[in-house]
Amino acid sequence: MLETLRIQNFKSWQDTGDIAFGSLTGFFGTNSSGKSSLLQFLLMLKQTVESSDREQILDLGDNTSYVELGTIHDILHKHKIPEELSFLINWRPIRTFEAVDYNKLNGKPIVTSNYISFASTIKQTADNTQLISFTYQVGPVEVGIRAVPTPKSFVPQYKLILKGLGKKTAKRQHIFSRTTKFYGFPGDFYQDLGSTDLVYRLLFEIENLFSTFFYLGPLREYPSRLYIWGGGKPNGVGNRGERAVAAMLASRQMHSTIDMGPGQPKRTVEEHVAHWLKELGLIYSFKVQPIAPNRKEYEVRIQRTAESASVFLTDVGFGVSQILPVLVLLFYVPEGSTVILEQPEIHLHPAVQAGLADVFIDAIKRRRLQIVLESHSEHLLQRLQRRMAEEVIDTEAVKLYFTAIKEGRSELTALDLDEYGNIRNWPEGFFGDTLGEAAAMMEAEMKRRMQAQQP
16 A cells, blocks of 8 residues: 655656655646646556566556556656656555565564565666666665666666665676666576565565556546446456446456445445445446346446336436446455546536545445545535544545646645644635635626616
8 A cells, every 4th residue: 555655757747745645645736737647657657567568667658558658758857858757655565574585494584564665766868778776675674776877889787786684785786687667676686686585575565566556537438238248357447437347247256245344234346336326316226237148248227216217327317327437446446455546526416526535435444445536526525524524534544635836847735634624724726716706796796786776
């Protein structure tokens, strides 16, 4: 689970400073102020980890990726080359990190920690070479590589960094070799790291971290009358929610359930999604069924009210199909996952936008999820503040930020929340000037009434 993140020289961000993450982390702000870029950075790292190209330091994506960011020139702050892109990420692994020395059979790990830190700098040179330096830190141990300047005719040269294990770095200080993506050591170095499983464990942990990230974008698929499912288990619901129905069917096949608390019967994912659709006032009943026995074509049937006829998903309000992937994703992904959402409130009525806050709190509490979202919804924020005041969710579990552009750079302001959910440093123009609009409306009304009374 993410703890902190810092990014330097990425798109409009010269330096984000340390961004602390909670169980729910929300980024608000004006259009084109850098909110989406923060999520894009995490997705860029995720698609790099998942890429089949082991030598590509950063996978900037294409039209099939989580994000498509163009070229390295496009993602560097103010498009300056040469330049360095740097970032630091801290996280808590699912289980306590332990590394052992295979030559010691006493069973005691050489290092244990509940936190892992990874820092990286990627330098784009004028001759189109990328030089990477990175370090992992776990407990007192630091291990990594540092790029060493080399003649243009050679591949990058690296120096091994190894501290905290009570021994010196191997004799071979500089090796010509290629790294594995933005986080993997050159192959030559593994023999220099001795008999410990330290590096292998660290590589597993960073890859495992990004495997627990799940994403849903702001533009979602239109509803269909028929959905095809051949029995597979999708990884998430797709960038546009196109696999939401398949995910529900897969959860049905796996007999996945959600714990509803002591003395309460467990619910299936499908039942819990239907519960929230009804709780939000969108439907009365919800069912996914095959069009005929032993067929792979399925239909989604909905009753809008108890008295209504059952209709297709395409025949009800557009908002149902837009919120459906959000609900399925939250209750389908493995417990402890990090869910990244862009504008989850899009196409939703204000009352439903507010209700989303309750959905998020439910997912956090029942499934230990971490939710990271970018939003424009005042209604969602106000419901969240209310739940903090009611002590439904701990203020410390919520981290909220406001983004703005100043002098061509994105700036991040951490919103200061008191124990009642009040924002003590409310930015000017955060959600427009509601009081100002009401005052202007009243003034215009009085002016017109006075004019109407004149002879």
